[in-house]
Amino acid sequence: MGILFKEVTHSYKGYKKQVTVAIENINLEINSEGEFVAIVGKTGSGKSTLVQHMNALILPTSGEVNVFGNAITAKKKKKLKFNNIRKHVGYVFQFPEYQLFEQTVLRDIMFAPLNFGYQEAEAKKASVEVAKKLHITKLLNHSPFNLSGGQQRKVAVAGILSYNPDILLLDEPTRGLDPKGSKDMMELFYDIHKNENKTVVLISHDMNIVYKYATRIVVMDGANIVFDGDKKELFESGIYKDHHLEKPEVLKLIDYLNGKFNYNFDYNITSIDELVLKLKEVSHE
Ligand SMILES: Nc1ncnc2c1ncn2[C@@H]1O[C@H](COP(=O)(O)OP(=O)(O)O)[C@@H](O)[C@H]1O
Numbered sequence: 001m002g003i004l005f006k007e008v009t010h011s012y013k014g015y016k017k018q019v020t021v022a023i024e025n026i027n028l029e030i031n032s033e034g035e036f037v038a039i040v041g042k043t044g045s046g047k048s049t050l051v052q053h054m055n056a057l058i059l060p061t062s063g064e065v066n067v068f069g070n071a072i073t074a075k076k077k078k079k080l081k082f083n084n085i086r087k088h089v090g091y092v093f094q095f096p097e098y099q100l101f102e103q104t105v106l107r108d109i110m111f112a113p114l115n116f117g118y119q120e121a122e123a124k125k126a127s128v129e130v131a132k133k134l135h136i137t138k139l140l141n142h143s144p145f146n147l148s149g150g151q152q153r154k155v156a157v158a159g160i161l162s163y164n165p166d167i168l169l170l171d172e173p174t175r176g177l178d179p180k181g182s183k184d185m186m187e188l189f190y191d192i193h194k195n196e197n198k199t200v201v202l203i204s205h206d207m208n209i210v211y212k213y214a215t216r217i218v219v220m221d222g223a224n225i226v227f228d229g230d231k232k233e234l235f236e237s238g239i240y241k242d243h244h245l246e247k248p249e250v251l252k253l254i255d256y257l258n259g260k261f262n263y264n265f266d267y268n269i270t271s272i273d274e275l276v277l278k279l280k281e282v283s284h285e
């Protein structure tokens with residue numbers, strides 16, 4: 001079932017009724033399983049607005065979003081069963097500190113499962129397990145407000161994983177993490193995607209991360225989707241240049257090696273680590 005956008009527009013009314021059209025006439029389908037979709041594009045292009053529709057955090061101004069059979073339109077707010085939507089689709093905010101509010105980290109992680117009808121003991125068990133995965137067991141009795149930005153981000157992620165939604169929405173999940181923390185976080189999402197066949201929707205400015213993990217890339221520019229497809233195609237075609245996107249390092253290196261030393265590496269290689277392995281293979285021949 002997944003998520004289906006039909007002609008969705010969202011406008012914000014700001015100061016002096018000034019209207020900003022943040023996304024315009026969007027048609028988009030996200031499968032309920034097995035996808036790793038990266039949403040990219042410059043700041044202000046509408047990425048966060050787009051993704052916030054996927055769990056009814058905001059509603060369309062016009063058009064319809066269907067999330068696991070729940071039709072979401074501007075008119076239907078009173079009838080919406082938000083829990084039916086959000087148990088399927090978990091969303092980690094761009095600024096997770098706004099998402100935390102309980103007395104302790106444990107209570108915070110347990111909040112969503114309790115809300116979705118887990119018994120206290122079940123919710124606790126699930127939350128402790130997720131905390132282990134994220135290496136934050138030591139923080140469980142701390143106040144979520146006394147943590148670093150990176151730790152808060154992990155707690156927010158744990159709060160989503162604890163109830164096992166089908167689709168994970170991640171708005172710049174590695175922002176503010178150190179390189180190791182960033183890699184660990186991405187590997188965790190990738191493992192969940194691979195092992196449990198979950199769909200991940202990731203907003204990121206980091207083309208190295210996007211190229212390594214995504215199976216599909218959606219490019220936003222000026223409130224519109226200007227590309228939706230295969231990551232190789234985006235960078236082989238040169239379309240990325242029209243939308244202020246940086247070429248992933250691994251592809252720059254591949255271009256250089258192929259041009260200068262007559263190697264024949266292709267864009268199926270998605271990370272520097274993988275390229276190094278290939279180079280070693282080639283040089284042992
Ligand atoms: N709460 C809001 N109120 C008014 N305008 C907003 C709000 N959130 C976003 N916008 C505007 O909508 C546009 C798209 O923003 P956003 O979806 O946050 O883009 P992105 O995530 O790609 O940076 C921008 O012009 C932004 O200024």
Ligand SMILES: [Mg+2]
Nearest residue numbers: 047048049094
């Ligand atoms: Mg954003």
